[in-house]
Amino acid sequence: xxxxxxxxxxxxxxxxxxxxxxxxxxxxxxxxxxxxxxxxxxxxxxxxxxxxxxxxxxxxxxxxxxxxxxxxxxxxxxxxxxxxxxxxxxxxxxxxxxxxxxxxxxxxxxxxxxxxxxxxxxxxxxxxxxxxxxxxxxxxxxxxxxxxxxxxxxxxxxxxxxxxxxxxxxxxxxxxxxxxxxxxxxxxxxxxxxxxxxxxxxxxxxxxxxxxxxxxxxxxxxxxxxxxxxxxxxxxxxxxxxxxxxxxxxxxxxxxxxxxxxxxxxxxxxxxxxxxxxxxxxxxxxxxxxxxxxxxxxxxxxxxxxxxxxxxxxxxxxxxxxxxxxxxxxxxxxxxxxxxxxxxxxxxxxxxxxxxxxxxxxxxxxxxxxxxxxxxxxxxxxxxxxxxxxxxxxxxxxxxxxxxxxxxxxxxxxxxxxxxxxxxxxxxxxxxxxxxxxxxxxxxxxxxxxxxxxxxxxxxxxxxxxxxxxxxxxxxxxxxxxxxxxxxxxxxxxxxxxxxxxxxxxxxxxxxxxxxxxxxxxxxxxxxxxxxxxxxxxxxxxxxxxxxxxxxxxxxxxxxxxxxxxxxxxxxxxxxx
Ligand SMILES: [Zn+2]
Numbered sequence: 244x245x246x247x248x249x250x251x252x253x254x255x256x257x258x259x260x261x262x263x264x265x266x267x268x269x270x271x272x273x274x275x276x277x278x279x280x281x282x283x284x285x286x287x288x289x290x291x292x293x294x295x296x297x298x299x300x301x302x303x304x305x306x307x308x309x310x311x312x313x314x315x316x317x318x319x320x321x322x323x324x325x326x327x328x329x330x331x332x333x334x335x336x337x338x339x340x341x342x343x344x345x346x347x348x349x350x351x352x353x354x355x356x357x358x359x360x361x362x363x364x365x366x367x368x369x370x371x372x373x374x375x376x377x378x379x380x381x382x383x384x385x386x387x388x389x390x391x392x393x394x395x396x397x398x399x400x401x402x403x404x405x406x407x408x409x410x411x412x413x414x415x416x417x418x419x420x421x422x423x424x425x426x427x428x429x430x431x432x433x434x435x436x437x438x439x440x441x442x443x444x445x446x447x448x449x450x451x452x453x454x455x456x457x458x459x460x461x462x463x464x465x466x467x468x469x470x471x472x473x474x475x476x477x478x479x480x481x482x483x484x485x486x487x488x489x490x491x492x493x494x495x496x497x498x499x500x501x502x503x504x505x506x507x508x509x510x511x512x513x514x515x516x517x518x519x520x521x522x523x524x525x526x527x528x529x530x531x532x533x534x535x536x537x538x539x540x541x542x543x544x545x546x547x548x549x550x551x552x553x554x555x556x557x558x559x560x561x562x563x564x565x566x567x568x569x570x571x572x573x574x575x576x577x578x579x580x581x582x583x584x585x586x587x588x589x590x591x592x593x594x595x596x597x598x599x600x601x602x603x604x605x606x607x608x609x610x611x612x613x614x615x616x617x618x619x620x621x622x623x624x625x626x627x628x629x630x631x632x633x634x635x636x637x638x639x640x641x642x643x644x645x646x647x648x649x650x651x652x653x654x655x656x657x658x659x660x661x662x663x664x665x666x667x668x669x670x671x672x673x674x675x676x677x678x679x680x681x682x683x684x685x686x687x688x689x690x691x692x693x694x695x696x697x698x699x700x701x702x703x704x705x706x707x708x709x710x711x712x713x714x715x716x717x718x719x720x721x722x723x724x725x726x727x728x729x730x731x732x733x734x735x736x737x738x739x740x741x742x743x744x745x746x747x748x749x750x751x752x753x754x755x756x757x758x759x760x761x762x763x764x765x766x767x768x769x770x771x772x773x774x775x776x777x778x779x780x781x782x783x784x785x786x787x788x789x790x791x792x793x794x795x796x797x798x799x800x801x802x803x804x805x806x807x808x809x810x811x812x813x814x815x816x817x818x819x820x
Contacts, residue, residue: 267294268303268326270344270360271353274471276427291474292341293363299342301325303359307366309387310355311408316396324352354392354425358411361431361470362390368470369439372701373584375591376708380694382441382448383407392425400424401811402437404448409434410811432470433463437810443590445693446717446739448808450597451771451795453531456808458598460537465544465586468496468518472579482572496545518545523634524600533813540600543629544586550625551578581622585611588700594758595693595715596739604635606756613753656681659750664712668692671714675744682716682742683757690718690741709747711754717741720760721803728773732783733797733804736772738765781806 272291294305302310302323312321326342333339344360346352369375381388382404389408397412411425411434424430440462441448447455472478496518520542527536555574589610593603608630611623618624630636658677663670671692675682684690694715700708720738723729742757758764775781775795782791783804792812797804 264297264338264340265294266296266299266305266340266342267292268299268305268342268344268360268363270303270356271346272357272360272474273426273428274474275429289474291360291364293360293367295367296363299326299340303342303344303356304387305359305363307381307386307388308359308362308390310359310390310392312351312355312393313391314393314395315391321351321393324355351393354411354423355390358390358392358409358425358431361428362388362409362435364473365432365435365466365470366439368466368473368583369436369587371583372699373580374587374700375696376698376700377696379439380442381407381438382445388435388438390425393423398422398424399811400430400434401813402434402441403810404441404445404807409438428471429464429467432467436463436466439466440590443694444593444595444598444715446596447598448810449737449806450739451736451768451775451806452597452599453533453536453771454599455597456794456813457533457536458540458600458603459808460533460813461540461544462587462590464518464537464541468541468544468548469579469583469587472576475576478575479572482569482575518542521632523632525634539633539635540603543604543633543635544582546629546632547585547622547626548578548582550629551581551622554621554625581620584614585622585626591698591711591713592743592745592754592756594743594756595717595741596758600635601637601640602756604630604633605637605640608637610754656750656752659746661712661746661748661750664714664746664750665695665697668695671695671712672716674750675714675716682744682755683759684716684718684741688718690716692716711745711747714744714746715741716744720765722765722768722772724769724772724776728776730776730783733776733781735803736768736806737803738768782809 269290269292272289274289296305296307299305303326304310304323310323312323313319314321324344324346327345328343330341330343331338332341344356346356366379369379370377380386385407387407389406391408391410393413394408394410395412396414398414399412400410402409409431411423411430413421413423413425416422437459440459447459450456518538518541520538522535522539522542524539527539530536552574555578556571585607589603589607592606592610608623608626611618611626615623627636631639656674656678658674660674664674665671669692672690675684675690675692679686692714695712697710697712698708699710702708717739718741720740721735722738723735724733738760740758740760742755744752745754747753780793781795781797782793783797784791791809794809794812795806796809797806799805
C-alpha cells in the first residue's frame, strides 16, 4: 500500500539554478546631470547596467516601474522607448536577457531612459544584500511605481502616494535653455528614495513632527550621494579624470548642480543643496524648512563617508592593489559600501509611527555595535565623532524613548514559532498578542501589524547573515486640539504608538524600538499641530489635492481627518522663485 501511495504522489521538481531568470538593461544615463558634464569637460555620459529584474518591457517598464510619458501641461502622451537590441546569454546555468536602451541627446526618450534606469538602480541600492536584502513594497496597492519623466512645465519634481507616481518637471533657465529634472541623477534618486521610505515607513508622511519629513529629505539626499558609487565603470572613469580628490567630493556633495543653477543662477550656489556643512541639531531646532533641517543628517552622512575614506587611505588599506587613482577607486567603492550599511540598514529598525533625529542616531549606533562589536576598522569611532559634532550623540541626549537590543532571556516570550510569525501579518500579530506585557502593548487596544519582512543580508566575504524578521505594529492615540485651535474639519490629530520588533530564526528578540505614547509626546504632537493650524499649514479642502501650496493636506477618514505631507509641494527649493 505504501508504495502505491508513493507512486501516486505528484512529482516534485527541486529548484534548479537554471530556473533563475534575470533581465538586465544596458542604458545610457547621466552620472550627475548634463551641466556637471559640460563643466568638467569631456566627462562621459556612460552606459549603466541596471536591473537583475524579472521583466523588462518597452517604456521602459520593469517589474517595479512603469514609464508613462504624459505631460500634464500639454495634456499629451508621448511614445515609449523600445529596447534597441536584446541579447540572451546563459552562464553557469543562469539565464539572462540584456536589453539595450539608447536615445539621442535632447530627446524625450533620453529622459525616459535616464529616469527609469536611475530609479531602478536606486531601488537596487536599498534592496542590496548590504542594506535590506529583500524586496521593498510601495506604500500603495500595486507594484508599479509610475514615472512621468516630463510631467509638467514647472521647476519641480515630486513623489506622490496618491497618484502612485514620480513626477518630474522641466523648465527653462534664464538663458532660455531647457532643463529637465529627470536628467538629474540626484533628483531622480532622491524622489525614488521618497517612494522607498514611504513603502518602509508609511506613517512618516503622516506625522506632524518636523523631524519626520526632514528625515525623508535626508534619506533622499543620502541615496543620491551613495548611489553614485554603484556604477563601477563610471567611477573608474571618474577617478581617472584630471581632477583631485577634493573636487571628486564636490561632485558627490553638490546635489543637483544643473537644476540648482537653473533655479538660483548664481555661481556661489550652483547646487540645490550641499552635504558639506557644519550644522548642528540645536541650530535647526526652530527650522521649519525640511530641506534645511535635513542637512544636519546629510552632513553627518558625508562626514562618515569622508572619514571612512580617510581611514582607509591613511592606514594603507586602499593601497594594496595598484597605486594612485586606481587605489582611490577601490577605496571609494568599499567606503561607500560601509557607509550604506551603517546609514541605511538601521532604517529597518526604526519605529513605525514617526522619527526624530536623536532616535535615528541612537538606533544607528546600536545597530553598529551589534553588527561589529569590536570596531576593528575604527569606523564607529568616525561615526561617534560625527554624531558629537552634530549634537546627536546619545550621550548628549536625554532620551524619551528606549531601544532594546539585549538578549530576551528575562523576557520569557511566548508563542515563539517563527513559521507562524512569518506566515502573515496575523501570524505576527498572534506572537505580539501573546507577549503584550513584554512589548508594552495595552490590554484594551486593538493594535495591528502594518509590515512584516525577513531580510537575506550578505556579510563580507560572501557570507549570509542570520535572517531577521522585522515586524512593525501600531495603534492609534487621539490627541485633541485645544479649544481655540479646533475647527469642525480638524479637532484632533492622531499619534501612532507602537514599535518595531526584530527576531532571529528562533524567534529570539534581536531588536525592539518601542514608541510609547507619553505625556511629552502627546504635548509635542499637540503643539506642532497647533502651530500648523496657526500658520495655515494644513489644507482642509480635499478638492485642491495636488494643487495645494500648503505643507499638509487633510483627508477625511472615517470619523476624523487624516493629515498627510503635501509631497507635491515639499520641494519648494526646486520650485522657481
Ligand atoms: Zn525630497
